[in-house]
Amino acid sequence: MPRNRRTVVVTGASGGVGRATARAFAARGDRVALLARGREGLTAAADEVERAGGEALVVTVDVSDAKAVEDAAQQVADEFGRIDVWVNNAFAGVFAPFTDITPDEYRRVTEVTYLGCVFGTRAALRHMLPRDRGTIVQVGSALAYRGIPLQSAYCGAKHAIQGFNESLRCELLHAGAGVRTTMVQLPAVNTPQFDWVLSRIPGRARPVAPVFQPEVAARAVVHAAGHARRREYWVGGSTVTTLLANAVAPGVLDRYLARTAFEAQRETGEQAEPGNLWSPADGPHGRDFGAHGRFDDEAVADSAEEWFSRNRGRLGAGAVLGGTVLGGTAAVLAARRRAGSRRGQRAADSG
Template structure:
């Protein structure tokens, strides 16, 4: 039995976009371990096949749907295939993305458009497809996988940061509309830190060195746990994952100008390491296609990555933690008030 809350029901139908690698790959495994039926949406055949096998071995039921999320009709058709197979959709996780590591002036207009179409409009199309099936049932949860970069832009990732900012605004607007309609459909967003995923070997890179995540680096399973938790606790508008995400977003809210200067000074070097960029770029076609390679969930940063996030635990349990702190403060105040009477 699940211990994550009464809103969880075993055997839910879950759709995950970008399911073939990285965070999506870790997330489908996490849902499968709960006995869920998982529809895997992505482009890469090798990654999808391997992910489906992992879902089945973890105890879930897999449905593979090859789709480019920038194609609205293809996403609608994929959602219909899920409903035709499993009967309905309980959870839709928008996660697919692509990007370019380069100064803005070195990103061609068609490349910028492509990143926007996949990383932003892919979420819009996925959300629309999910709502088409959830609204008539008046239930369901949409999880938007975001990033600290949804609030705080950094150098060398202008297209990706722009798309994540757009998702943030879009999701807030949609959330307000659902609340106004008193809908039973929920939407929430999960803001992620730097993660050890294969993206740094398949995103188009025009930097001098090999792309890498900004430290500290977390394993994709940290993100997957947060996404699964959010899917069962979607009344909360968003979740921050990792101490670095919390620190960045708080600093951006208080001292954004100073943060501009800090990131300008540090983050160009922090996003690359020695070595030449290598590997296929997945901007226009799946990275595993011509190479027959399954990239899996993890990147090449296992040695420096952590699978633990105390901040995430505190975030998930902030309700009873707040109550405990309030009770403790009340008890301390009562002791102080009572102290003079004992003298």
């Protein structure tokens, strides 16, 4: 086992980004606690973790239950001795215009996506602060900055996580704590959520293109866990473009999304069952959905922005070194030119 083997908790680990992230941590030999509601998905995820070289612990929990999350964290600490990394990834959503979402549905999305992150962070800090070390990774989205139509509940929850994480980060810095928190803002990802999400739009729900494979997100999360001094990571060119456009011309983006985002989030066909808002999608059906959705044919397996984000330090050092060499070379050439000029001047004077 690697000397830097860690104990990692991943919420929402039964499918999608959480599932891919658990595998990525396992590939480096980590012990991975898998938290989610769906037993079938968790069992399959645990098998993948073991095959990848990690050690798995399955904990069935609804992250909207604060006491259950505290108990889950204690179970992990009892089993593995400590918690080094906590990844808040679990979420829920509803695809529908705001006026078609019931108050109970809105509350449920908020409790799972936002309060699940808050409760997970609180549980992690309870174990990390006494040791004065540990990392909390919030899995965010470009939609944490830029709301889009048909996903108001999810966008609102991701915005809330963004504000919460910034407040917490300031508090930890003020206290001089050794615990770090960072956030990974993701693009559209090819996950099973588009088959199990509660939807009231015509046709089948789909992500706004371009779509990335969940392994792209997983690599970014694993890197962020080891480099949490960075406050935030952006993954995917679409994320970068969206966030920059929203910062420069949000009104223009409002009108663009009003024209295009409704059609961009649906395709022909009937929305598949089951929904997972109130119960796990794999529960009554005994089905493991895995990490990938139905968009493998179009999903991108690499992200230049994610690679650049992971390698920014080395690229920066290379740029500095290259600049130093070039600067030194230029200085030598300039000195030689000045010396040559002086020799020529002395020769002219003597003549």
